[in-house]
Amino acid sequence: EVQLVESGGVVVQPGGSLRLSCAASGFTFDDYTMHWVRQAPGKGLEWVSLISWDGGSTYYADSVKGRFTISRDNSKNSLYLQMNSLRTEDTALYYCAKAHRIESSGCPFDYWGQGTLVTVSS
Amino acid sequence: EIVLTQSPGTLSLSPGERATLSCRASQSVSSSYLAWYQQKPGQAPRLLIYGASSRATGIPDRFSGSGSGTDFTLTISRLEPEDFAVYYCQQYGSSQFTFGPGTKVDIK
Numbered sequence: 451e452v453q454l455v456e457s458g459g460v461v462v463q464p465g466g467s468l469r470l471s472c473a474a475s476g477f478t479f480d481d482y483t484m485h486w487v488r489q490a491p492g493k494g495l496e497w498v499s500l501i502s503w504d505g506g507s508t509y510y511a512d513s514v515k516g517r518f519t520i521s522r523d524n525s526k527n528s529l530y531l532q533m534n535s536l537r538t539e540d541t542a543l544y545y546c547a548k549a550h551r552i553e554s555s556g557c558p559f560d561y562w563g564q565g566t567l568v569t570v571s572s
Numbered sequence: 573e574i575v576l577t578q579s580p581g582t583l584s585l586s587p588g589e590r591a592t593l594s595c596r597a598s599q600s601v602s603s604s605y606l607a608w609y610q611q612k613p614g615q616a617p618r619l620l621i622y623g624a625s626s627r628a629t630g631i632p633d634r635f636s637g638s639g640s641g642t643d644f645t646l647t648i649s650r651l652e653p654e655d656f657a658v659y660y661c662q663q664y665g666s667s668q669f670t671f672g673p674g675t676k677v678d679i680k
Contacts (some may be wrong), residue, residue, distance in 0.1 A: 494674050495617065509667040556666040
């Protein structure tokens with residue numbers, strides 16, 4: 451059974467930093483591109499970032515480019531999101547999600563975690 | 573960036589009725605790289621449809637997708653009580669992904 455479990459969400463002040471983690475199990479982690487997607491309270495879904503299966507390619511939404519860094523450790527079946535220079539508008543539930551097809555980034559997301567809540571507030 | 577617009581914003585229907593949800597893109601979506609997700613309160617999104625018309629694993633056949641280019645439709649042939657939720661369309665490229673604002677299907 452595929453499982454994605456996010457952690458690391460807390461309350462942080464504007465300008466602060468935070469690192470989110472996603473522990474994956476139930477599939478061959480290093481075969482799949484992974485994503486972070488966020489959802490502000492009561493709002494829709496916003497794609498944040500992706501990292502290819504081998505970590506060789508990363509992409510970001512314009513809203514987080516230069517502030518967030520995605521990474522992965524395939525030996526630990528783990529995905530990360532380093533978040534710097536946090537803003538109030540970064541407040542959201544952050545999901546990690548798995549790509550639908552093996553060794554492909556151009557495909558939808560077939561498994562999602564339950565999310566971890568990041569609150570940016572003074 | 574491809575912008576997705578969904579209509580209507582809210583659809584009020586009764587169980588057993590047919591639901592038709594629309595997703596329009598600001599420019600052509602290549603190779604029909606268009607997906608639909610369902611999200612219920614307090615839950616993560618669930619993939620329903622990909623490639624505009626292919627059902628994901630385990631999705632009932634009352635859900636169907638159609639369309640190409642800039643206009644796409646999700647149809648639920650007969651609403652079951654568990655289908656009342658928010659539905660999002662998504663376009664997926666190799667490096668950029670966007671979601672529509674969602675359509676809420678609620679009980680009339």
